Amino acid sequence: MSYQVPKFRHPELPRNELGYTRADYEGSVSTLCAGCGHDSISGSIVRACHELSLEPHKIAKLSGIGCSSKSPTYFLGKSHGFNSVHGRMPSVVTGAAMANRDLLYLGVSGDGDTASIGMGQFTHAIRRNLNMVYIVMNNGCYGLTKGQDSATADEGSASKKGDPNPFGAIDLPGLALQLGATFVARSFSGDKEQLVPLIKAAMTHRGFALIDVVSPCVTFNNNTASTKSYEFVREHAAATGTVDFVPMREEITTSYPPGQSQEVTMHDGSVLHLHKVSEELDPFDRSSALLALERYRSSGQILTGLIYMDKDSRDLHEVLETSRRPLNTLVEEDLCPGDKVLQNINASLR
Amino acid sequence: MKSLEAVNEFVIKFANVNGTGSASANNLFAKALFRMGLPVSPKNIFPSNIQGLPTWYEVRVSEKGYLGRRGGVDIMVSVNPQSMPQDIKEVEPGGYFIYDDTKPLDLRLIRNDVNIIGLPLTRICNEQYSDPRQRQLFKNVIYVGALAALLDMDFAVITQLVGDQFKGKEKLVLPNIHALELGHQYVKSNLDCPIGITVRTSDQVGEKILLDGNTALGLGAIYGGATVAAWYPITPSTSVVDAYEKYAKRLRIDPGTGSRNYAIVQAEDELAAMGMVIGASWNGARAFTATSGPGLSLMSEFLGLAYFAEIPTVLFDVQRAGPSTGMPTRTQQSDVLSAAYASHGDTKQVLLFPSTPKECFDMGAASFDLAERLQTPIILMTDLDLGMNDNMSEPLHWDDDRKYDRGKVLSADDLDRIERYGRYLDVDGDAICYRTYPGTHPEKGAFFTRGTSRDEYAVYTERGEEYEKNMHRLMAKWETIKQYVPKPQVIRSKQKTDTALLYYGTSEESSREAMDYLAEDGIHVNAMRVRAFPFNDEVEAFLHEHERVFIIEQNRDAQLRTLLMAEFELGPDKLKSVLCFDGTPISARNIRKQILLQMPGYNVTPLRRERVVGNGE
Numbered sequence A: 001m002s003y004q005v006p007k008f009r010h011p012e013l014p015r016n017e018l019g020y021t022r023a024d025y026e027g028s029v030s031t032l033c034a035g036c037g038h039d040s041i042s043g044s045i046v047r048a049c050h051e052l053s054l055e056p057h058k059i060a061k062l063s064g065i066g067c068s069s070k071s072p073t074y075f076l077g078k079s080h081g082f083n084s085v086h087g088r089m090p091s092v093v094t095g096a097a098m099a100n101r102d103l104l105y106l107g108v109s110g111d112g113d114t115a116s117i118g119m120g121q122f123t124h125a126i127r128r129n130l131n132m133v134y135i136v137m138n139n140g141c142y143g144l145t146k147g148q149d150s151a152t153a154d155e156g157s158a159s160k161k162g163d164p165n166p167f168g169a170i171d172l173p174g175l176a177l178q179l180g181a182t183f184v185a186r187s188f189s190g191d192k193e194q195l196v197p198l199i200k201a202a203m204t205h206r207g208f209a210l211i212d213v214v215s216p217c218v219t220f221n222n223n224t225a226s227t228k229s230y231e232f233v234r235e236h237a238a239a240t241g242t243v244d245f246v247p248m249r250e251e252i253t254t255s256y257p258p259g260q261s262q263e264v265t266m267h268d269g270s271v272l273h274l275h276k277v278s279e280e281l282d283p284f285d286r287s288s289a290l291l292a293l294e295r296y297r298s299s300g301q302i303l304t305g306l307i308y309m310d311k312d313s314r315d316l317h318e319v320l321e322t323s324r325r326p327l328n329t330l331v332e333e334d335l336c337p338g339d340k341v342l343q344n345i346n347a348s349l350r
Numbered sequence B: 001m002k003s004l005e006a007v008n009e010f011v012i013k014f015a016n017v018n019g020t021g022s023a024s025a026n027n028l029f030a031k032a033l034f035r036m037g038l039p040v041s042p043k044n045i046f047p048s049n050i051q052g053l054p055t056w057y058e059v060r061v062s063e064k065g066y067l068g069r070r071g072g073v074d075i076m077v078s079v080n081p082q083s084m085p086q087d088i089k090e091v092e093p094g095g096y097f098i099y100d101d102t103k104p105l106d107l108r109l110i111r112n113d114v115n116i117i118g119l120p121l122t123r124i125c126n127e128q129y130s131d132p133r134q135r136q137l138f139k140n141v142i143y144v145g146a147l148a149a150l151l152d153m154d155f156a157v158i159t160q161l162v163g164d165q166f167k168g169k170e171k172l173v174l175p176n177i178h179a180l181e182l183g184h185q186y187v188k189s190n191l192d193c194p195i196g197i198t199v200r201t202s203d204q205v206g207e208k209i210l211l212d213g214n215t216a217l218g219l220g221a222i223y224g225g226a227t228v229a230a231w232y233p234i235t236p237s238t239s240v241v242d243a244y245e246k247y248a249k250r251l252r253i254d255p256g257t258g259s260r261n262y263a264i265v266q267a268e269d270e271l272a273a274m275g276m277v278i279g280a281s282w283n284g285a286r287a288f289t290a291t292s293g294p295g296l297s298l299m300s301e302f303l304g305l306a307y308f309a310e311i312p313t314v315l316f317d318v319q320r321a322g323p324s325t326g327m328p329t330r331t332q333q334s335d336v337l338s339a340a341y342a343s344h345g346d347t348k349q350v351l352l353f354p355s356t357p358k359e360c361f362d363m364g365a366a367s368f369d370l371a372e373r374l375q376t377p378i379i380l381m382t383d384l385d386l387g388m389n390d391n392m393s394e395p396l397h398w399d400d401d402r403k404y405d406r407g408k409v410l411s412a413d414d415l416d417r418i419e420r421y422g423r424y425l426d427v428d429g430d431a432i433c434y435r436t437y438p439g440t441h442p443e444k445g446a447f448f449t450r451g452t453s454r455d456e457y458a459v460y461t462e463r464g465e466e467y468e469k470n471m472h473r474l475m476a477k478w479e480t481i482k483q484y485v486p487k488p489q490v491i492r493s494k495q496k497t498d499t500a501l502l503y504y505g506t507s508e509e510s511s512r513e514a515m516d517y518l519a520e521d522g523i524h525v526n527a528m529r530v531r532a533f534p535f536n537d538e539v540e541a542f543l544h545e546h547e548r549v550f551i552i553e554q555n556r557d558a559q560l561r562t563l564l565m566a567e568f569e570l571g572p573d574k575l576k577s578v579l580c581f582d583g584t585p586i587s588a589r590n591i592r593k594q595i596l597l598q599m600p601g602y603n604v605t606p607l608r609r610e611r612v613v614g615n616g617e
Ligand SMILES: Cc1ncc(C[n+]2csc(CCOP(=O)(O)OP(=O)(O)O)c2C)c(N)n1
Pocket: A065, A066, A067, A068, A069, A086, A109, A110, A111, A112, A113, A114, A137, A139, A141, A142, A143, A144, A145, A150
């Protein structure tokens, strides 16, 4: 079952610069539970890619294992996808990104996939500042194995099964900040107006971009005692401000009241507008971001929106000084030194 | 006492303390003999430790060309008092025990059946050098100089070699030559020399080179076109990636931009290393990782994914003694079964077994062609002995007309010509299907790679027939693979025989030497060296042809034999085991002994396996 409507499309659907309608960015019909937050996130991904006029086949979507990790089948049907093994998507993306630096890498994971079994790979992908978008569809439980608490479940929160969780939660944005992540955001599957521009900004960012999206599991963790339910998140979310993303090619049409807005030019020329940013947060200052996260957490609120961004981030390819030409396009002439060199090597071994 | 007498045929062993610089001096000794035209086979037997524990270096010198371990020690150079009691026991009767007599030898250790030769190494060093580090380093060089006199080596070859080895660091040449002369002079003026074992210049080396298998593998990866290396440090595989990096820095820099035509990622663990290789290969780059047993265990889940999703993957497994951490700096061939069936579910993995550095280079480069052609993991099984020791080898060669075999990959034009693309559709009937790289075509050719069951169009399915069909195709592909992997090599005895030896990897040299010994015992055998799994049809035919086949390997559980029994449904009466798993390379004498014990009419019947195996001489 699914909330995503099967494909019947009005011929007059708006087309983007490439002439694609939103339908061109959709995938197969979802098999997730009706109302699952993950499907809404898929919808936001579709919208963001369409609005950014990305070529679908230049995106690679990769995931681990879980309901969340299934969702790449349900968007971007023209893109290659890779459903890898549980918790190990970051390494597969690392290799893929090394092979071809020209694709956009979209990783999708769950809170189990990221914060438990995949914690090691997640942290090291951040540390290397791998050029990718990493979306965690965070429902505080293991959906696919029927609702066990995950490591992001809040202390005291209880899933449908009942017992309050005795352990503290791992806060992924906070952790990412400490590890040196260069783009950190949090959002809510139910808030597309916030999520879509964040996905666009993350896709334009050079380096590792984390978006932790609270995404309720309607089947196992949407009950009143849960802090990952629709109701709880709606009531406790506090946005850092609003984000507006203007792609490089587009004109800036909205006018923002002076004094309330900050403008950031991304490396490709796109512009990010942040407005009504809370006075407590400077999203370009890591310690300010950490402080804000902690302050909201201790007051029982969930801080959403853009939390931190490093405008001068250097991604792994820059650090490794790899060739501008994607490594997977190199041929014998570029790669094989030939027999003459080998004979010199032989001579040095006698 | 009858002293051993030999020219150009002997085994010498050095007993040192690790971290004292002995390895380079011992290497100088071996290389000098090699330069004199003598086949040498040096083996470093070292502890898993950085400084202070016993370490040995054994050099087989054989003008006849035997490169394996023979067993036994003719000359022991004992520079480590810690291991002296054990070391003197190892010397063959009539052999030579050379020790530092600055301190008198413990009387309890003295053996009347060996020649005991004292060299006042510490005293000479203390007189000559004041700096403790110099005293330690040059002590090693001094005994090399002394050996040159004792064995009647060509001294000029050694001094020339020192010049070559310190090219660019000329300051070090003279002090080293001085130390060599100190040892040489001392022997000339104080001892009877040469001893009964001597060396003479020969011509048995020809074009051959002295190279370790790991460096050869690293070079193979460069020549084979690998652009992505992902790895996690582990002995004895680390030097594979070290070598790849060393040569990449020289040979893979883009001349125009100075940027790198390669990427090396030191991963957080072996799981990640394998994931990176899979990701890169999926995306159309040639990628590899190198590891040893513990890493292989960690990579298991991913190897199953690569097998099932059919992603080219190259893994170099430099085996060491397991299980668990085992003896991490000792050699074994004990990952055979865990590699062959790596991962849960019904999996079979392709294995390659190189025996020499040249084969490491050739098979290393070929791994990438095979992986892409066959769309499956290729696990190259080498070991510490081959990987970390200098081995005499045929020179490396590359055919400049050779093109990489990138396997079945569809371009955008290809896709335009097809009606409907199916990733797992067996179009050609060889059970190998067509891949597409991400980003190839705006509308066609995209698919979902997954470890879950799917149909021929890569669409998720849980229908049992579809799943079975795919599993059958993978078995059909296994048959196809047999035609691509390297064929075995066979040696036929001039005499008709129903007995054969079968070996692989580093057991080759000792096995061949053992064949000569056995011929002297009146036992003639045919021999086969297996070079890959799946076993080619030739292997099966060879087994059927013989009454009894001795499977020679370096592990406890006769792993290749188990694999042969499973694949060919053969029984234990036909397939006999010759095993060594004490962590040292198997020796020719050990092989001979184990075979004699199992040959009808030649033995006191060995009733218990324990009496046959182990005891690796
Ligand atoms: C190695 C391994 N262990 C366990 C599992 C079983 N498993 C599948 S999904 C999953 C948890 C998924 O949780 P999460 O990532 O939060 O995804 P969700 O289903 O909640 O979206 C587990 C434990 C597995 N597939 N592989």
